[in-house]
Amino acid sequence: MILIGLFDSPFTRRVAIALTLAGYTFEHRAWSVGADFDRIREYSPLGRVPVLVLDDGEVLTESALILDWLEHEAPHLALLPSGRERRDALRLIGLASGAADRGVALALERIFHSDATQSKTFLARSLTQVEGALGALDAGCAARDGQWLVGEAMTLADITVVCYATYLVEAVPLVLARWPALAAHVARCEALDVFKQFYAPFYVPQPKGAKEDNA
Numbered sequence: 001m002i003l004i005g006l007f008d009s010p011f012t013r014r015v016a017i018a019l020t021l022a023g024y025t026f027e028h029r030a031w032s033v034g035a036d037f038d039r040i041r042e043y044s045p046l047g048r049v050p051v052l053v054l055d056d057g058e059v060l061t062e063s064a065l066i067l068d069w070l071e072h073e074a075p076h077l078a079l080l081p082s083g084r085e086r087r088d089a090l091r092l093i094g095l096a097s098g099a100a101d102r103g104v105a106l107a108l109e110r111i112f113h114s115d116a117t118q119s120k121t122f123l124a125r126s127l128t129q130v131e132g133a134l135g136a137l138d139a140g141c142a143a144r145d146g147q148w149l150v151g152e153a154m155t156l157a158d159i160t161v162v163c164y165a166t167y168l169v170e171a172v173p174l175v176l177a178r179w180p181a182l183a184a185h186v187a188r189c190e191a192l193d194v195f196k197q198f199y200a201p202f203y204v205p206q207p208k209g210a211k212e213d214n215a
Contacts, residue, residue: 002027004040005049007200009033010100010167011063012050014159016198018067021154022074026052067156079156089150089157092140099133100164102126107171107202130168137161138179149185162189170202 003019003026005012019026031040033049041047044061052060052069060066071079080086106126109119140149141161149157165186169176176183189195 001055002029002051002053004029004031004043004051004053006030006032007198008167008170008202009049010163013167013198013200014156014163015050015052015063015066015070017159017163017194018070018077018079018156020194020197022070022077024070024074071156078153081151081155085150089155092137092149092157093160095133095136095140096161096164099130099137100167102129102133103164103168103171106130127172130172130174134165134168134174134176134179134182137165138182141179141185142181144185147188154189158185158189162186162195166190166199167202 001024003012003016005015007013007016007030016026016028031049033040033047037047040049040051043051043053043059046061048061050061050063050066052066054060060069067079070077080089106123109123109126144150146152148154149161161182162185165176165182168174176186190199
């Protein structure tokens with residue numbers, strides 16, 4: 001199978017981690033939604049990542065769809081528990097996903113608009129949403145009974161929260177130490193080999209209209 005997308009995308013990264021934990025190997029095509037937009041659109045009309053091309057040629061787009069496929073293909077991985085724990089995991093995933101979406105919007109606004117044309121109201125509202133979600137995730141981390149967010153093993157909740165929080169720290173940027181329980185959980189997971197294997201720092205291009213520092 002082929003996984004398309006850079007690992008500075010938290011959406012691509014969480015898929016790579018989950019596939020590896022499930023025992024799958026894949027060819028990685030490190031294509032950028034900027035530089036490789038047309039190539040990505042040959043597989044996904046939206047030109048978004050991640051894209052997973054299965055061995056039989058079927059193409060799966062969007063990380064949620066890919067992980068839904070993986071959950072059914074690799075039930076031994078137990079990406080999500082059942083019952084109340086499943087709802088708890090999905091709630092945490094929803095908070096992290098919402099924060100990541102707002103983080104993407106914040107990054108794009110700053111990259112493609114100069115200071116003079118940025119919407120200050122939009123930036124402030126989006127940052128409020130991100131910080132609210134991180135506060136709720138911090139409470140979830142503080143309330144957990146064991147090492148993992150839900151149950152006694154790593155689940156998609158841990159993978160998603162960690163990948164998205166790391167992205168927000170670099171792309172927004174944010175100081176994760178403001179949320180100490182979340183910061184501790186992120187640090188613990190990021191120290192694991194599988195998280196290290198699929199980490200790439202977020203590339204921050206020069207904002208539109210910004211002057212380069214030649215000092």
